[in-house]
Amino acid sequence: MSKPLFRLLTELSSRKWVSQLTGAFAKSRASRALIPRFAKTYGIRIEEAEKHIGDYASLNDFFTRRLKPGLRPILSEPNAVLSPVDALITGMGTIQQGMLLGVKGQDYTIDDLLNRSPRTINYKNGFYFVLYLSPTDYHRIHAPITGEILEKEHVPGKVYPVNDFGLRFMTRVLSRNERLITFIQHEAAEVAVVKVGALNVSSIQYVEPLPHHLEKGQELAYFEFGSTVVLLLEENTFNPRTDLSVGSKVRVGEELGVFIH
Structure with a gap:
């Protein structure tokens, strides 16, 4: 075809x-x-x-199944930022003047991704991860840090595929698809968890009841069929693991990096 x-x-x-x-x-x-x-x-x-x-x-x-208890150990290090999902890293790097550059050959603006939130300024030169969940993966989304939910927003949109083809050949699907955005405040910094809907995804759901305070590793939301999470970290607050790169697989509770003291 x-x-x-x-x-x-x-x-x-x-x-x-x-x-x-x-x-x-x-x-x-x-x-x-x-x-x-x-x-x-x-x-x-x-x-x-x-x-x-x-x-x-x-x-x-x-x-949307849960896993047996204990299968995803949660790292206890207080300054660690953990993977919120089981996923393939399809993009990661420094945000450059508000741009995510070269995600499967396309560039994205933080402004579009966060639906022009006033909080966009916090991430202008921060760090990002694009985490793709295939149909094989566990589809519950967990808190990457311990902290308070500052704000959440549902952004209606399309449901284009977010697989390799979709990211390469459809126009900026991460910022055009339906999104559920959660801003969480850790004692060290703020984090944005952007949950992106995809083809044949009927919805993205928060757990109920959704607490105001989240413990690291606690359930936050879930996808009804496969999709992507974009994790954004504020500038000058985060050091990523040096052994991670595009193509790495990560699991819930695994360290992605640490907050800078």
């Missing part, structure tokens, strides 16, 4: 109502029959799931 044709089909399927229909089916009891095939197709480690595969009420219920 040619890239222009694929792009056209993606544009047509990126309408929110298509994702809503897909989501409605995934939440239906009829979708239970697809769970074993879905797990096998994507190589999901069903032994890690909190419940037996036959105990999930729908495909969506299985997709």
